[in-house]
């Protein structure tokens with residue numbers, strides 16, 4: 001793992017955007033794996049600025065998001081479809097047909113999960129996957145468990161995650177209890193991984209990911225086995241290393 005220590009959120013966001021930008025410059029038809037949550041929002045702002053300044057062109061880029069809540073429509077302002085439009089897609093020239101996000105609002109979830117895996121494979125695989133990390137060590141929505149779930153699947157969210165994400169909803173009762181998430185194998189098959197973590201609430205998870213034993217109880221710890229992971233951490237998130 002390559003650890004880049006930075007002072008604050010802004011520095012983390014700028015460095016992360018530069019890494020994604022160089023990926024796109026080197027390979028204009030890159031397949032990007034994208035994440036939601038508050039962590040990557042600053043990086044997305046930087047990427048939008050680079051696009052506006054004509055430093056970046058997303059016209060041949062394809063994107064695959066990590067996850068989506070189960071049971072929310074794409075128009076729901078808490079869905080990750082909505083989040084991605086609001087924080088990135090509405091402001092860059094990525095083509096609609098090249099955007100992929102699991103659909104959490106279909107009758108046949110199993111078919112949706114299988115198809116998501118198939119489309120990722122057919123695209124040639126993810127060149128760089130952006131990840132945040134949950135306070136409990138989750139990546140995507142792969143929650144601490146007794147096993148690693150390999151491929152895209154339906155997840156029961158843990159109480160920790162429901163509580164953490166309730167800050168975006170008007171009440172905790174509105175937070176979906178399930179989600180669709182890429183699996184651990186899906187994530188591990190990405191050619192490169194870029195994980196961002198900031199704030200003291202992530203310090204234990206960051207410690208477990210980098211120094212802890214590899215265990216499905218801290219899903220991010222599996223990243224120790226990937227050979228091209230870059231972690232950008234601010235002072236608070238790296239305080240326990």
Ligand code: GLP
Pocket residue numbers: 035036037038039040066067131132133134135139140141161165
């Ligand atoms: C969410 C997402 C993850 C994200 C994590 C941390 O539930 N499913 O992809 O990395 O939790 O979120 P945040 O960046 O808001 O701390």
